[in-house]
Amino acid sequence: MPFSTVQVIQNAKHNTDVGRIASSPRESPGIESEDADLSALQNELQQTLGKEIALHEIALHRETEGLVISLREFGFFDSGSATLKPAALPALDRIASLLAIRNCGLRIEGHTDNIPIHTAQMSSNWELSAARSTELVRLLITRYRFAPERLAAAGFAEYHPIASNATEQGRALNRRVDMVVLKNPVVLWHFQPRCWSALLEARCLAHPFIAFTYTPPIKALPAAGR
Numbered sequence: 538m539p540f541s542t543v544q545v546i547q548n549a550k551h552n553t554d555v556g557r558i559a560s561s562p563r564e565s566p567g568i569e570s571e572d573a574d575l576s577a578l579q580n581e582l583q584q585t586l587g588k589e590i591a592l593h594e595i596a597l598h599r600e601t602e603g604l605v606i607s608l609r610e611f612g613f614f615d616s617g618s619a620t621l622k623p624a625a626l627p628a629l630d631r632i633a634s635l636l637a638i639r640n641c642g643l644r645i646e647g648h649t650d651n652i653p654i655h656t657a658q659m660s661s662n663w664e665l666s667a668a669r670s671t672e673l674v675r676l677l678i679t680r681y682r683f684a685p686e687r688l689a690a691a692g693f694a695e696y697h698p699i700a701s702n703a704t705e706q707g708r709a710l711n712r713r714v715d716m717v718v719l720k721n722p723v724v725l726w727h728f729q730p731r732c733w734s735a736l737l738e739a740r741c742l743a744h745p746f747i748a749f750t751y752t753p754p755i756k757a758l759p760a761a762g763r
Contacts, residue, residue, distance in 0.1 A: 571720045572720070574639070574641075575599070575603060575604045575718065575720065578604060578635060578636075578639070578718065579597055579599065579604055581635050582597055582606065582632065582635060583597060585631045585632075585635065586628060586631060586632070589612060589628050592612070593609065594608070594609050594611065594612025594613070594628070595607065595608055595609065595612065595628065596609070600717075602717070602719055602720060603641070603717055603718045603719045603720045604717075604718040605715050605716070605717050605718075606632060606715070606716040606717075606718065607713050607714075607715050607716075608625075608673075608713060608714045608715070608716065609709070609710070609712070609713050610709070610712035610713060610714075611709065611712075612625060612628075613625040613628075613629075613714065614669060614714075617654055617656055617658070617659060617665065618658070619658075619659070619665060619668035619669045619672050620672065621672060621673070621676065629676065632716070633677065633680075633681040633683075636683075636718065637681060637682075637683065640687070641687075641718050641719055641720070642687050642688075642689070642718075642719040643677070643683075643687055643688050643689070643716060643717065643718060643719065644688075644689045644690075644691065644716075644717040644719060645670040645671075645673045645674050645677075645688065645689070645690045645691070645714065645715070645716055645717075646666075646670055646690075646691050646692075646693060646697075646714065646715040646716075646717060647665070647666030647667055647668070647669040647670035647690075647691070647692045647693065647714050648666055648693050648694075648695075648697060648698075648699075648711055648712065648713050648714070648715065649662040649665055649666050649694055649695050649711065649712055650662075650695055650698070650702050650707075650708035650709075650711045650712050651695040651698075651702040651708070651711075652702075652708065661694070662694035662695050663692055663694045664692075665692075665694075666692035666693055666694050667690070667691075667692025668692070669692075669714050670690040670691060670692055670714060671690045673690075673714055673716070674688050674689075674690045695711065698711045699711060699713075
């Protein structure tokens with residue numbers, strides 16, 4: 538199903554420890570309540586996903602910018618495929634049910650190992666990681682009715698590993714899709730094509746994480762009889 542909105546991620550600060558786009562924390566009166574809500578969410582997820590966590594299909598951990606729900610490939614995708622396994626939907630249903638009652642922003646990140654891929658469907662790990670993240674965004678919108686402005690998708694290929702790619706075990710950990718539940722709100726800017734390059738060139742250092750949205754203009758249909 539095609540998207541009417543393309544979301545592009547730009548970052549101004551890189552977190553080298555975890556190798557992901559990082560947003561610097563912003564001080565606000567509600568920071569303690571945000572932390573408490575994320576802690577409560579983590580506890581609820583641990584309870585409802587106990588089976589998947591025990592099987593190492595899902596892992597949870599906290600980072601400065603929020604809570605990471607890491608979906609391992611072997612539990613959610615076939616090798617080289619961006620289509621979610623039908624057997625994984627019940628777990629995703631439970632995750633979505635807990636996220637749907639909150640208004641936090643979500644960044645979906647696709648990651649792969651360093652083994653090159655070149656198939657009829659995917660020509661590179663860039664395509665595979667991006668396709669998996671956007672597939673999850675599509676499901677959140679179409680199956681679970683999440684507001685699109687809460688979501689952003691990113692593909693990192695093999696360039697942000699969490700384990701060594703020298704072993705099969707490490708490569709298996711690197712093949713994942715991370716759902717990052719953000720403490721700070723996502724900043725969305727909407728613009729037309731003529732503004733695209735200018736806005737991308739503006740580094741926007743005040744907002745290290747920015748999701749740019751782009752909606753293609755709708756062409757008028759020719760009048761009948763022409």
